[in-house]
Amino acid sequence: MAVRPMTMIEALNNALALELERDERVVLLGQDIGLNGGVFRVTDQLQRRFGERRVFDTPLAESAIIGTSIGMAVYGLRPIAEIQFAGFLFLCMSQLVTQAARIRFRSAGAFSCPLVVRSPYGGGVRTPELHSDSLEGVFLQTPGLKVVIPSNPYDAKGLLAAAVADPDPVLFLENIKLYRSFRQETPEEYYTVPLGKAKTVQAGEDVSVFAYGAMVPVALEAARQAQQELGISVEVIDLRTVWPLDEEAIVASVEKTGRAVVVHEAPRAGGIGAEVTAIINERCLYSLLKPVARVTGYDTPYPVPGVEDYYLPTPAKVLAALRQVMEP
């Protein structure tokens, strides 16, 4: 396979172009995704290449973007809708949660909704209000909807392809900070990375760190410091699909290490960390040598840019949690 270094933006753009090439049923819709190529340029040049019929701007109305996408998906198209920032998902919660995620259920399989909703999320880039929020935890109680969050360009491309191939709706959240933070050798050709499978980014023996999105590099940096300062071997697991979780990967790792830290930007209460902790509690409590630690955003609104760095998990915060769970 021909590979080249790509940013996550380039990898996603490449994935979308391949989908449009591969399958006549694929259409892209959203705000500013046409000539402008999206506010982050994920859809750059796609309207020029594939035409306005298949890549088009919509009026500024999130609920109708999802609602009409459901109609298109039921009809037999493969819509990929962009919600410009994840904070705006609140404006289409009804269509996403009560309609897209339920149409297979309410029709006993007569209709389905193969829809991908892409949305940028995540903090640390000094955006205005509600442009940095992490909403994945909100969707843990949305049966029928999968939630995918890649941490690197290779996974971003392969997971997006898998999301488009999935017969059910997928919320695909793209971390804004990771969009251009590094390049990674990524194949030009089509490939998929399976949904529902976590990935061991770094194998270790003493403690498991579960993270996703922009928290994967934070966890890796903390793991490096922990190795140096505490002499411990940290296993870092990228969850990749945050709903439903890869429970087997979580349990296998904790059974090996006996200690666990969960890291995410989203608020703590009732979130992915809470669910990972509950899974450990239910399935491998007696493997635990210490209580599970959570390093997360706080249970406050996402703060304004001037103080947002204090809100976000950092390597120092993760390192402190590692120290805590490593105490004898």
Next chain:
Amino acid sequence: MAIHQIDPGLVPFQILDPDGNLVGEMPALSPERLLYFYRTMRLARAFSDRIIAMQRQGRATTFGSLTGQEAATVGLAAPLQPQDWLATSYREIASLIVKGVPLSTLVYSFRGYTPPNWPAETRCLPYQIVIGTQIPHAVGLAMAAKIAGDPVVAVGVCGDGATSEGDFNEALNFAGVFRAPVVIIVQNNGWAISVPRHRQSAAPTLAARGIGFGVPSALVDGNDILAVYETVRQAVERARAGDGPTLIELLTYRIGSHTTADDASRYRDPAEVEAWRAKDPIARLQKFLRRRDLLSEEQDEEIGASVLAEIDAAVREAEAMPPMAPDSFFDYVSATLPPRLQAQRAELLRFVSPSPAQPQSGERH
């Protein structure tokens, strides 16, 4: 012509007056077709009465009365072709019947179960419970038809209450911007549970909403099946010809309570109900047909008996269908059941055994 590019005005389009007199141009409809309309309206009313009676007997769950709205709901579905899509609320059950959804499937749904065999080929979405959410779906179906280049039209139907929802307005806007081959129909029955029409909007008509979205619109007497049929037919034709969307307001009235869980006498003046009973849509067509010698008294009685027999058979069939299995709500959450849900299903099955009525073939619904 009922459809107006700009202002639908304040006078509803009418072909039959409340006494069944022809006051407009008669649409091209054969006597057989007219009798089909009449019979289906009677079927809808008897069906509504039957499900309400079954609810009182504990044989059906909550049901919203269809009475008084038969001309609107039969008339709006009649011009559709098999390839056209229909997205409705629970108040348009008669439209689904016209489009080919079997009565027994509907009865089964009102027993509190998901029909295992929803007829996707009728291109009817299952009737929507959440208000107004089906209108963007109809617009999306129409956008898809246009993208695919298919000669397919979508119809979305909601009530007057739904016009206050964001989804209705966002969808109407999309319909206009994308010139989608869609017909958006509002059954204005005067009441959203207990909230009257004037509390939904200060605008004199809901059809006028089209002006603001650049969507041609029509105001129609919704108790006049000929006016409903003819207006929707023109709108569907416009859409299929590539001339874009139409908004149609059908003025009708909910004679019954909102649902079996509601008591309209708490909030509604009986005189208002009586005034609308005088404009009954079935009686109107009946008078017209009688006067034209298209319906004898004998035939009329036969129709009454045959719709009851049809409903009896459907109820028998639906009540003979096995109940859903206790663990059936794990089916159709997603195309494949994730391990987590497999485990939860097994957890439930430690407490309940699969229904004895369940066929042994392994087929479940």
